[in-house]
Amino acid sequence: MRRTSSDSDLRCSFCNKSKDVVGSLISSPSSGRSQAYICAECVDVCVSIIKDRQYEAAADALTPPRELAFNPLIVPDLLETVERWTQRESAGLDASAELASMRHIAAVMFNTANRET
Numbered sequence: 001m002r003r004t005s006s007d008s009d010l011r012c013s014f015c016n017k018s019k020d021v022v023g024s025l026i027s028s029p030s031s032g033r034s035q036a037y038i039c040a041e042c043v044d045v046c047v048s049i050i051k052d053r054q055y056e057a058a059a060d061a062l063t064p065p066r067e068l069a070f071n072p073l074i075v076p077d078l079l080e081t082v083e084r085w086t087q088r089e090s091a092g093l094d095a096s097a098e099l100a101s102m103r104h105i106a107a108v109m110f111n112t113a114n115r116e117t
Helices: 040-061 075-090 096-116
Strands: 025-027 037-039
Touching: 037 040, 040 096, 075 096
Parallel strands: none
Antiparallel strands: 025 037
């Protein structure tokens, strides 16, 4: 495979951060088109968007009682994320991704609850 630029010039096609900043990039298949790259952080954002759409679709399909203030389909994801966050925090590791995920899940939960009232 022939590259027109060096690895240090590669950038995420979504956030435009360089490979030096994000560590590694996933490339698109090269099938005669220009190459696209995505970093792990942007993959996490994409997964979050997809999950958000799935939660919204599930919430629209359910008609929970008015007093139910959360989408029960989200609770397992929230508990799993809290557990990962606690483990990373306890180990002294960066847990910012887990915290962002918890905030996202909480926002989805509140948006679901607000639609019901």
